Amino acid sequence: MNSIKMSKELQKRLAHPDRQFQFDRKQDQLRIENKQTGKGITISLPGIVAKWQEQKNKAIDEVVYYVEEGLGALDSDPEISGKEKNIYPVIRSTSFPLESREKIPFIYDDHTAETRIYYAIDLGNTYRLIDQKLLEKEQWDEKRIKEMALFNARSLSTDLKEDLVAGNTFYFLNKNDGYDASRILNDSFLKEMSGKVKGTMAVAVPHQDVLIIADIKNETGYDILAQMTMSFFASGRVPITALSFLYEDGKLEPIFILGKNKKV
Structure with missing residues (x-):
């Protein structure tokens, strides 16, 4: 199976008279959209x-x-009004578009050099990113949306699975609710974890459906974290970043791990 074959299989499975498909071989992406509205979804195939x-x-x-x-x-x-508890932040790569295909700007905030915060209304089995048009329709202001989203993010479960590898402890949050990576915005949760960590604390959000927190106690731990993050990044439905972050004094700083424990 390769990207071309996967594109053909998905087009076959998603075929509908009202849809059209665009396969971008250079970017390894497939675009599925409504012929009438031009609205659609672009998926990364690798x-x-x-x-x-x-x-x-x-x-x-x-x-x-x-x-x-x-x-x-x-x-x-x-509609947003009356559904305030369904508004959440979502983490995306900085390469993610700042506007929809219809050229309507999304509501977003800068986060780190590698990540950006968007805001979404949860619809049950999926969610829709909030854009300026939806905001104006509901007559909400950006500040209210962002405050509500971050408040709701703090209410999400932070139960973790733990794994010990070569003397380093790795914690995984994988609820598959669409907001696993969003837990990185829960400051009190990160501060609580920093008090638990004995070595150096690192955080990773390789894709939308996982948050990794690492307690690095030796140089091997950095290599393990790099390999783990890259593996998750490659297999994620919505990849974010293959880089990890050091967490210190409430701040996240990207860390480059260049094999054999070389860190930049």
Whole structure:
């Protein structure tokens, strides 16, 4: 299986008279959109191919499900008022577009050199990013949206799984609710974890559905974290960044791990 074959399989599974497909071979992406509205979803294929190697058709079934749900959400006209508890922040790479295909600016904030915060209205099985048009329609201001989203993010579960590797402790948060990476915005949670860490604290959000916190106690720990983060990044449905961050004094700083423990 490669990106070309995956693109053909997804087009076959998602075929509909009202849809059109655009395969970008250079970027390894497939765009699925409504012919009438031009609204659609762009998916990165390498991660799906990598997942297919392990899960076969289950990986394709998952993508088809989320694309169908996402396209349905784009065709709907969600309301924010009365659904304040359904507003959440979502983390994306800084390469993620600042506006929709219809040239409507998204609501966002800078986060780190590698990540950016967008805001979304949860629709159940999917969510829709909040843009200026939706904001104006609801007559909300950006500050209110952002405050509500961050408040809701702090209410999300922070239960962790723990793994000890070569003397280093790795904690994983993987609820698959669409907001695992968003927990990185929960300052009190990160501060609580920093008090628990015995060595150096590092944080990673390789894709939307995982948050990794590492207690690095030796040089091998950095290599393990780098390999782990790259693996998650390559297999994620919504990749964010393969870089990790050092957490110190409430701040996140990107760390480059160049094999054999060389850090920049």
